[in-house]
Amino acid sequence: MAAWLSRRALSGKTTWLLPSSHIFKSHVYCREVGRTSSAPGALPSLQDKPQTVEDLHRVTFLETLYRLVFQGYYNREHDLQGRRGAGGYLQQSMEAQPRLQREEINFKLYEKQLYGPMYRDRLNSVSVNTPQLLEEVMRNDETFPTRGDMSVWTEYRDMRGHGYGPFTEEGERWYKLRVVLNKRMLHPRDSAQYSGVINKVVTDFVKRINQLRQASPKGDVVAGISNKLYLFSLESISSILFETRLGCLEKNIPAGTQEFINSVIQMFSNSRAALICPRWSRSLLPFWRRYIDGWEGIFSFAKTLIDKKMEDIQQRVDKNQDVEGEYLTYILSNTQMSIKDVYASITELLLAGVDTTSNTLTWALYQLSKNPEIQDRLYEEVSTLVPADRIPTAAEVTGMLFLRAVVKETLRMYPVVPTNARVITEKPISVGGFQFPKNTAFTFCHYAISHDENTFPESFKFKPERWLRDGRQRPNPFGSIPFGYGVRSCVGRRIAELEMYLVLFRLIRQFEVKPDPTVGELKSINRTVLVPDKKLDLHFVERV
Numbered sequence: 001m002a003a004w005l006s007r008r009a010l011s012g013k014t015t016w017l018l019p020s021s022h023i024f025k026s027h028v029y030c031r032e033v034g035r036t037s038s039a040p041g042a043l044p045s046l047q048d049k050p051q052t053v054e055d056l057h058r059v060t061f062l063e064t065l066y067r068l069v070f071q072g073y074y075n076r077e078h079d080l081q082g083r084r085g086a087g088g089y090l091q092q093s094m095e096a097q098p099r100l101q102r103e104e105i106n107f108k109l110y111e112k113q114l115y116g117p118m119y120r121d122r123l124n125s126v127s128v129n130t131p132q133l134l135e136e137v138m139r140n141d142e143t144f145p146t147r148g149d150m151s152v153w154t155e156y157r158d159m160r161g162h163g164y165g166p167f168t169e170e171g172e173r174w175y176k177l178r179v180v181l182n183k184r185m186l187h188p189r190d191s192a193q194y195s196g197v198i199n200k201v202v203t204d205f206v207k208r209i210n211q212l213r214q215a216s217p218k219g220d221v222v223a224g225i226s227n228k229l230y231l232f233s234l235e236s237i238s239s240i241l242f243e244t245r246l247g248c249l250e251k252n253i254p255a256g257t258q259e260f261i262n263s264v265i266q267m268f269s270n271s272r273a274a275l276i277c278p279r280w281s282r283s284l285l286p287f288w289r290r291y292i293d294g295w296e297g298i299f300s301f302a303k304t305l306i307d308k309k310m311e312d313i314q315q316r317v318d319k320n321q322d323v324e325g326e327y328l329t330y331i332l333s334n335t336q337m338s339i340k341d342v343y344a345s346i347t348e349l350l351l352a353g354v355d356t357t358s359n360t361l362t363w364a365l366y367q368l369s370k371n372p373e374i375q376d377r378l379y380e381e382v383s384t385l386v387p388a389d390r391i392p393t394a395a396e397v398t399g400m401l402f403l404r405a406v407v408k409e410t411l412r413m414y415p416v417v418p419t420n421a422r423v424i425t426e427k428p429i430s431v432g433g434f435q436f437p438k439n440t441a442f443t444f445c446h447y448a449i450s451h452d453e454n455t456f457p458e459s460f461k462f463k464p465e466r467w468l469r470d471g472r473q474r475p476n477p478f479g480s481i482p483f484g485y486g487v488r489s490c491v492g493r494r495i496a497e498l499e500m501y502l503v504l505f506r507l508i509r510q511f512e513v514k515p516d517p518t519v520g521e522l523k524s525i526n527r528t529v530l531v532p533d534k535k536l537d538l539h540f541v542e543r544v
């Protein structure tokens with residue numbers, strides 16, 4: 001069955017899979033003027049009779065199963081969104097790959113290539129994979145946007161009687177949570193107040209990197225940099241959220257912290273299986289139990305730290321002392337949030353704030369190590385704009401245009417959240433000339449969108465200069481929205497950016513980062529967030 005499916009697909013005779021594929025081959029949809037032109041992978045024009053959701057190709061459960069299981073896309077669903085573009089990745093890679101690997105790339109099926117810019121996925125959600133279509137959906141985002149079915153996350157909370165946080169809450173209750181959480185976080189002015197705290201963590205991190213490299217046999221290698229950056233991100237976000245240091249950058253990580261790290265890994269790596277496997281299999285297969293155990297560890301870690309903070313506050317109040325603190329103290333003492341909501345919200349903030357920044361930093365260092373001329377340009381910026389003996393302020397790093405471009409380009413190439421979603425609940429909408437009834441779910445294929453060759457030529461090349469305002473045409477802003485869009489976009493964006501700028505600044509000012517020849521090419525795999533497929537060792541050569 002598998003071989004037959006594969007042969008059919010590769011022979012190009014895929015029309016049996018694609019009842020409406022002709023739609024995509026004949027026209028290109030042009031939203032600005034509503035006219036048509038011929039090009040592959042296109043949608044019908046507005047002049048055609050309006051199409052409905054029924055006219056879109058539907059990827060069946062069997063097709064998806066085949067790709068995930070037999071073609072090995074289970075961990076690489078983002079690749080399935082579409083890697084191939086005219087003159088894009090496939091062509092470049094084919095030139096660079098030895099014969100066997102070339103054939104392997106040839107054997108892949110890419111949904112964007114197969115079905116064009118919009119199709120229905122196995123869950124009947126409408127997948128969009130161009131910046132223009134994403135913009136059309138996002139412009140219809142609602143007052144209380146919904147990301148769709150979060151039941152696999154809420155189920156655990158319901159089982160244990162926990163509250164919901166910003167990820168899992170919906171409607172007006174979500175909005176009320178966000179109003180509280182946004183304060184002291186969302187605005188650059190708010191995040192800037194954490195630069196002192198983050199800089200202290202950065203100082204400890206740079207010390208730790210120095211110790212590790214000096215202790216390595218070659219004298220400058222840090223093995224498994226992702227793990228070190230994970231500890232940095234955890235220390236950094238905890239110092240903001242809990243106003244306390246965890247000790248992640250010490251030689252010996254505290255036992256509770258290591259258990260938390262293991263729990264996060266366990267929850268994320270079992271969550272897709274927990275979602276896909278039917279309920280009846282939960283007691284037979286190990287995934288659900290592991291998934292639940294992961295959540296237990298995450299919630300109990302956050303609860304311990306919050307309880308400790310509450311005790312501290314109570315002691316200060318009892319002694320008539322001032323209660324000082326930035327985030328948790330503000331939430332606990334100045335808002336009407338119930339303790340259940342505090343536990344749930346802080347836990348979700350913590351969860352969202354570690355894997356995201358740490359993986360982005362890993363990809364940034366990986367690309368900088370592979371592109372010495374880009375690293376030189378960054379070094380020039382960081383070494384000239386702030387005196388060598390001074391730690392930069394938030395205002396200084398956020399004003400560094402090339403540093404910002406490096407982070408932006410990293411998030412374009414490796415959008416840490418490769419897939420996102422919205423359900424448009426209030427009204428029917430029109431997208432790409434198709435009419436959709438209310439309650440239509442849309443899946444945003446961010447990985448495919450930020451590798452759209454029309455928007456980002458040579459999309460698999462690391463080119464931070466794309467983002468510079470130096471007279472060149474700026475890419476479509478919807479080409480890369482790694483933090484999402486609108487009122488439901490990432491609440492931690494400014495903190496994440498500041499954290500990444502401050503640590504990259506200090507690392508690049510002090511070290512030249514070089515690749516280790518034994519590592520080779522890093523590929524991304526999807527573990528809910530985009531992570532490298534293998535361990536990354538890097539040389540940190542002290543600059544003279």
Ligand code: HEM
Pocket residue numbers: 147166167168178237348349350352353354356357360411416417420421481482483484485486487488489490491492493495496
């Ligand atoms: C590189 C770093 C990060 C990236 C790329 C990122 C990306 C995202 C994205 C794509 C979303 C969904 C937005 C949408 O649906 O429109 C999101 C939501 C969220 N992020 Fe982040 N994030 C990062 C760091 C952080 C940090 C450091 C925190 C915590 C301080 C955080 C907390 C959250 C929360 C709580 C939500 C849910 C917001 C809601 O539903 O109201 N994120 N993030």
